[in-house]
Amino acid sequence: MLFKKMLRDIAKHKAQFISIFLMAFLGVFVFAGVGGESVGLEVNSNNFYEDTNLADGWIYSANISDLFLDQIDCLGATTQMERQVVVDSVGDFDNDPDITLHFVENNTISKFHLIEGKELDINDGGGVWLDKSFADAKGLKVGDNITFEFENYTIEKEIKGIGYSPEYVYHASSSSIIPDFNKIGFAYLSHKAFPADAVPYNVLNIKFDGNPESYDELLDYHMGGYYSSFVERSEHTSVGQFADEIDQHKMMGDIFPVVFILIAMLILLTTMRRIITHQRTQIGILKACGFKNYSIILHYLSYGFWLVLTGSILGLILGPMVLPPLFYPSMSANYKLPSWDSAWSMNFVYVAALMVIMSLAVSFYSVKGISDEKPADTIRPKVPKVSSSGFIEKLGLWKHLSFNIRWNYRDTKRNKFRALMTIVGVMGCSALLVCAFGMYDGMNDLKEWEYTQINHYDSKLVIEEDAAQSQIDDIASKVNGDEIMEGSIEIESGSAKKSGSLLVLNETDLITPTDYDRNSVEIKDDEVSISEKMAKMLDVGVGDTVRWHIMGSDKWIDTKIDKIHADPVSQGFIMSADKLKDLDLNYTPTAIITSDHVTEDYNGVKAANSMNNMTSSWDELTESMWLLIYILIFFASLLAVVVLYNLGLLSFTEIEREIATLKVLGFKTGALRKLLLTQNLWFTAIGFVLGLPVGYYILAIMWESSGDSFYILPSISPINFLITMVITFALSILVNLMFSRKIKKLDMVESLKGVE
Amino acid sequence: MSTIIEFKNVDKEYKSGEHILKAMDNVNFTIDKGEFVVILGPSGAGKSTLLNLLGGLDSVTSGQIIVNGNHVESFNDNQLTEYRAKNVGFIFQFYNLIPNLTAIENVELMKDIVDVDIDGLSVLDSVGLGNHADQFPAQLSGGEQQRVSIARAVAKQPTMLLCDEPTGALDSKTGVLILNLLQDMSNNRNTTVIIVTHNAILAEAADKVIRIKNGQIESIAVNENPMKVTDLDW
Ligand SMILES: Nc1ncnc2c1ncn2[C@@H]1O[C@H](COP(=O)(O)OP(=O)(O)OP(=O)(O)O)[C@@H](O)[C@H]1O
Ligand SMILES: [Mg+2]
Numbered sequence: 004m005l006f007k008k009m010l011r012d013i014a015k016h017k018a019q020f021i022s023i024f025l026m027a028f029l030g031v032f033v034f035a036g037v038g039g040e041s042v043g044l045e046v047n048s049n050n051f052y053e054d055t056n057l058a059d060g061w062i063y064s065a066n067i068s069d070l071f072l073d074q075i076d077c078l079g080a081t082t083q084m085e086r087q088v089v090v091d092s093v094g095d096f097d098n099d100p101d102i103t104l105h106f107v108e109n110n111t112i113s114k115f116h117l118i119e120g121k122e123l124d125i126n127d128g129g130g131v132w133l134d135k136s137f138a139d140a141k142g143l144k145v146g147d148n149i150t151f152e153f154e155n156y157t158i159e160k161e162i163k164g165i166g167y168s169p170e171y172v173y174h175a176s177s178s179s180i181i182p183d184f185n186k187i188g189f190a191y192l193s194h195k196a197f198p199a200d201a202v203p204y205n206v207l208n209i210k211f212d213g214n215p216e217s218y219d220e221l222l223d224y225h226m227g228g229y230y231s232s233f234v235e236r237s238e239h240t241s242v243g244q245f246a247d248e249i250d251q252h253k254m255m256g257d258i259f260p261v262v263f264i265l266i267a268m269l270i271l272l273t274t275m276r277r278i279i280t281h282q283r284t285q286i287g288i289l290k291a292c293g294f295k296n297y298s299i300i301l302h303y304l305s306y307g308f309w310l311v312l313t314g315s316i317l318g319l320i321l322g323p324m325v326l327p328p329l330f331y332p333s334m335s336a337n338y339k340l341p342s343w344d345s346a347w348s349m350n351f352v353y354v355a356a357l358m359v360i361m362s363l364a365v366s367f368y369s370v371k372g373i374s375d376e377k378p379a380d381t382i383r384p385k386v387p388k389v390s391s392s393g394f395i396e397k398l399g400l401w402k403h404l405s406f407n408i409r410w411n412y413r414d415t416k417r418n419k420f421r422a423l424m425t426i427v428g429v430m431g432c433s434a435l436l437v438c439a440f441g442m443y444d445g446m447n448d449l450k451e452w453e454y455t456q457i458n459h460y461d462s463k464l465v466i467e468e469d470a471a472q473s474q475i476d477d478i479a480s481k482v483n484g485d486e487i488m489e490g491s492i493e494i495e496s497g498s499a500k501k502s503g504s505l506l507v508l509n510e511t512d513l514i515t516p517t518d519y520d521r522n523s524v525e526i527k528d529d530e531v532s533i534s535e536k537m538a539k540m541l542d543v544g545v546g547d548t549v550r551w552h553i554m555g556s557d558k559w560i561d562t563k564i565d566k567i568h569a570d571p572v573s574q575g576f577i578m579s580a581d582k583l584k585d586l587d588l589n590y591t592p593t594a595i596i597t598s599d600h601v602t603e604d605y606n607g608v609k610a611a612n613s614m615n616n617m618t619s620s621w622d623e624l625t626e627s628m629w630l631l632i633y634i635l636i637f638f639a640s641l642l643a644v645v646v647l648y649n650l651g652l653l654s655f656t657e658i659e660r661e662i663a664t665l666k667v668l669g670f671k672t673g674a675l676r677k678l679l680l681t682q683n684l685w686f687t688a689i690g691f692v693l694g695l696p697v698g699y700y701i702l703a704i705m706w707e708s709s710g711d712s713f714y715i716l717p718s719i720s721p722i723n724f725l726i727t728m729v730i731t732f733a734l735s736i737l738v739n740l741m742f743s744r745k746i747k748k749l750d751m752v753e754s755l756k757g758v759e
Numbered sequence: 760m761s762t763i764i765e766f767k768n769v770d771k772e773y774k775s776g777e778h779i780l781k782a783m784d785n786v787n788f789t790i791d792k793g794e795f796v797v798i799l800g801p802s803g804a805g806k807s808t809l810l811n812l813l814g815g816l817d818s819v820t821s822g823q824i825i826v827n828g829n830h831v832e833s834f835n836d837n838q839l840t841e842y843r844a845k846n847v848g849f850i851f852q853f854y855n856l857i858p859n860l861t862a863i864e865n866v867e868l869m870k871d872i873v874d875v876d877i878d879g880l881s882v883l884d885s886v887g888l889g890n891h892a893d894q895f896p897a898q899l900s901g902g903e904q905q906r907v908s909i910a911r912a913v914a915k916q917p918t919m920l921l922c923d924e925p926t927g928a929l930d931s932k933t934g935v936l937i938l939n940l941l942q943d944m945s946n947n948r949n950t951t952v953i954i955v956t957h958n959a960i961l962a963e964a965a966d967k968v969i970r971i972k973n974g975q976i977e978s979i980a981v982n983e984n985p986m987k988v989t990d991l992d993w
Binding site for chain 1: 811817836841847857868872
C-alpha cells in the first residue's frame with residue numbers, strides 16, 4: 004500500500020526524481036568509468052613494471068668497470084645490478100629515426116617484454132629485439148634485418164623478437180615532448196653485439212632495499228665523484244610522465260563525481276523536504292491510523308534509496324564498460340604499454356555505497372522532524388515561519404524599493420536553505436565552466452606561445468651526433484640557418500634537484516625567449532637565464548647560484564643566475580655559446596633552425612622537422628584533453644539546468660498560492676515572471692561570482708598536476724570569461740522561461756481552493 | 760439606480776472525461792451600483808463558480824457577463840488581467856495575503872497595479888488595524904488577516920468587492936465585525952459588494968438576495984429595508 008503511494012508520489016515529482024536518479028547514476032558512472040580507466044592504467048603499468056622487474060634506479064657513469072660493480076655491491080643496500088651500454092643510433096630508414104640501443108650484459112632487470120619471436124638471448128650477438136610500436140610503424144617483422152648507425156659504427160642485425168620495455172612506456176625525443184612512433188624507437192641487443200672489444204658500459208640498472216633517498220645518500224657518500232648521476236624510479240622520464248598522466252585522469256575522475264553526488268543529494272534533500280511538508284497532514288493521519296513511527300520513516304527513506312541504489316548500480320556496471328574504451332585509443336597512440344585493460348576497484352563500490360548511505364541520511368534528516376511531532380500537531384497546518392524586520396527594512400530606503408525587490412528579499416530571507424542550494428548549484432556550474440574554458444585557453448595559449456611567440460623558425464634540422472663542426476657550419480649557411488644546442492641537464496640547489504633542459508643560442512632571431520607576459524627577454528652573451536618554473540621548483544632567484552651538470556657528464560658546475568625567462572614546455576637554462584665555453588663546457592650544436600622550409604636531405608642531418616609537423620603532433624597529443632574539455636562544458640551546463648530547474652520548481656510550488664493571489668489581484672504575467680526571474684538572476688550572479696575562484700583553484704591544480712616540464716598559470720581570456728558568464732546566465736533565463744509558461748497556465752481557481 | 764452587472768443566459772460546463780457537469784445553467788440577473796448582494800445556496804450549487812466568472816478568474820461556456828457596459832466574456836487574457844486590476848476586489852475565505860509582506864505592504868502592493876495613490880496606513884485605519892501595520896500575516900489573527908485582505912481589496916477602489924465565504928474561517932463575533940465592515944463599504948463608499956455565504960441570516964441585511972441551486976437561479980429577492988448587520992440576531 005505505502006509502496007503504491009511512493010510510486011505515485013515519485014510520478015508526481017518526476018522531474019526531481021529523474022534528476023536524482025540521473026545525478027546518482029552520472030556520479031557513479033563517471034567515478035567508476037574514469038576510475039576504471041585510471042586504475043586500469045595504474046594496474047597495467049604496475050603489473051608490467053613488476054613482471055619485467057623494472058629497475059629501482061639507474062646509475063650513469065662514463066665507464067662502469069668491474070671494480071665499479073664491486074664497489075656498488077659493497078654498499079650493501081644493492082640487491083641486484085646489471086650494466087649495459089646505452090647509445091643513441093640512427094636507423095637506416097628514409098626519415099632517419101632515433102633508435103636507442105641497449106647492449107645488455109644481462110637482462111633480468113627492466114626485462115624486454117616479448118610479444119613475438121624468441122626471448123632475448125644475451126649470448127646471441129647477431130640478433131636484435133625491437134620496440135613493437137616502432138616495428139609496427141615501419142612494418143617490420145621477426146626475421147627482417149635492420150641497420151643502425153652510431154658513433155663510427157654501422158651494424159646490421161636480424162630481428163629476433165618484438166616487444167615492449169618498462170623503461171619506454173613514454174618515449175619522446177629530447178627535441179620534442181610528443182612521441183612519434185615512426186621516428187623514435189628502442190632496441191635491445193646482447194653485449195656481444197657491441198662492435199668493439201671493450202664494451203664501454205655506461206648505465207647500471209639496480210635494484211635496492213630501502214627508500215631511494217637513503218640509497219642516493221649512501222651512493223653519494225661512498226661513490227661521490229665516480230659517477231655522473233643517479234636517477235630513481237619515480238624520476239625516470241617514462242615512469243614519471245606516465246604516473247603524472249594517471250594522476251591527472253584520477254583527479255578528473257574525482258572532481259566530477261563529487262559535484263554530481265552533491266547535486267543528487269541536494270535535490271534529494273529539497274525534494275524530500277517538500278514532499279514531507281506537503282504531506283504533513285497525511286503523515287498525521289497515517290499516525291492517527293496507528294502506523295508506527297519507524298514504518299513511516301522507512302516509507303520516506305525508500306523514495307531516495309531505490310533511485311540512488313538503481314542509479315549507482317547502473318553506473319557501476321556501465322561506467323567501466325563505456326568510458327575506458329573512449330580514452331584508451333588516444334592513450335595508446337602516445338604510450339607503449341602491452342595491455343590496455345580497464346580495472347575494477349572496490350573503491351567504486353565504496354563510493355556507490357557511501358552515496359546510498361548519504362541518501363538515506365539526507366532523507367532521514369528531512370523526515371525526522373515530522374515523525375517526532377504528535378499526530379494532533381501534524382494534522383493542523385504548520386505555523387508559518389514568521390519573517391522579522393531586519394536592519395534593511397529599518398532604513399528609509401526600504402519603502403522606496405519596488406515590490407519586486409522587497410518580495411524577493413523577504414522570500415530569500417524566509418527560504419535561506421533554498422537560496423543556498425541554488426547558489427551552490429550555480430557555483431558548481433560556473434566553477435566547472437571556468438575550469439573548462441580556462442583549460443581551453445591554456446591549451447591554445449601554450450601552443451601559440453611555444454610555436455609562434457618563442458619559436459618562430461620554419462624548420463629544425465636535427466644534427467647527427469658525429470657530424471663535424473665544419474659540416475654543420477656548411478649546412479647552416481646553405482639553409483640560411485642558425486645553430487643551436489639542446490641537451491638534458493640536472494640542476495641542484497640546496498636539497499632540491501630537478502632535471503631539465505639546456506638551450507644554447509647564438510645570436511638568432513628565430514627563437515625569442517620571453518617572460519610569462521610574452522615580453523621578450525634579452526639574454527646577453529655573458530648571462531645565464533633560468534626558466535621561471537625551474538626557479539620556483541628550486542626556490543632560487545636572480546643572483547643565486549645553482550649547481551648543475553649535463554646529463555652523461557660527471558662535471559658539476561656552479562653558475563650564478565642572471566635572468567629569468569618563462570617557457571611553457573621546457574624548464575631549464577638558456578645561455579649563449581660563449582657563456583657555455585666560459586663555463587668550460589663543449590659547445591656542440593645539435594640542431595639548425597631556419598626560416599626557410601627545408602625538405603632536402605643533407606648529409607649529417609638526422610631529421611628535418613617543420614613547424615607544421617610539430618604543431619600537428621602537438622594537436623594529436625592534446626586530443627584527449629580536448630575531449631575532456633567538451634565533456635566538462637557539457638556536464639557543467641547540464642548541472643546548471645538540473646539545479647536551477649529543480650530548485651525553481653521547488654520554489655514555484657511553494658509560492659504557487661502567492662502567485663495565484665497576485666494574479667487574481669491583477670498582476671500581469673510579465674510582472675510575475677520578472678518576480679521569479681529577479682530571484683533567479685540574483686542567485687545566479689552570486690553563484691557565478693563565488694564559482695570563479697573555485698574554478699580558478701581547480702584549474703590551478705590541474706595545471707600543477709600536468710608535470711614538471713609544463714609551465715602554465717591558470718587564467719581565462721576575457722572572451723571566454725564572457726562566454727562562461729553568458730552560458731551561466733542564459734541557462735538561468737532559459738529555466739525561467741520554462742516557468743513563465745507555468746505562470747501563464749496557472750489555474751487561479753484551483754490554486755486558491757482552500758488550504759492543503 | 761444604475762445596473763452595473765448583468766448576467767445573460769450564462770452557462771458554465773466542466774468536462775471531466777466523458778462526463779459533463781453543468782455548474783451554471785442559464786443564469787440571468789442584474790446588480791445595481793452600490794448594492795449589498797448576498798448569494799445563498801447549498802454546497803456545490805455553483806456560488807463560487809458564479810463569483811469566479813464575474814471576477815474574471817474563469818471563462819463562461821456560453822452567455823454574456825456585462826460589467827459597466829463591457830462584455831467580460833469576450834476579454835482576452837490581458838484584458839482580463841486589466842479588468843481584475845481595475846474593477847475587482849477579491850476577498851477569500853483563507854485571506855491569501857502575501858506572507859512575505861507586512862500588513863501595510865500588502866495593502867500598498869496595489870500601487871504596483873493601479874494608478875491610484877494609496878495611503879496604506881489610512882486604509883488600514885479604516886478597517887481598524889492602524890496599529891498593526893508593520894506585522895506580518897503570520898503575526899496576525901485570522902480576523903485581522905481578513906481585515907487586511909479587505910483593506911487590500913478596497914485600497915484600489917474597485918467597482919465591486921467579491922467575497923467568497925469571507926467569514927468561513929472566523930468565529931461569529933469576528934465574522935460580524937467583518938460583515939459590518941463590508942456593509943459599510945457598500946453604504947458609505949457606494950462600492951458594489953457581493954457576498955457568498957452559507958448563513959441565511961445575512962439575507963436580512965442584503966439589498967438583494969440571490970438563491971441558487973444546482974447551477975440555476977432559484978429566486979432573486981430585493982429587500983426594501985435591509986437591516987444593519989450588527990442588528991441581526993446571530
Ligand atoms: N474545476 C472544476 N472541475 C469540475 N467540476 C468543478 C470544478 N469546479 C467546480 N466544479 C463543480 O461545479 C459545481 C459547483 O461548484 P462550486 O465550487 O461553485 O460550488 P459552491 O456553491 O461554491 O459550493 P461550496 O458552498 O461547497 O463552496 C460543483 O458540483 C463542483 O463539483
Ligand atoms: Mg464555494
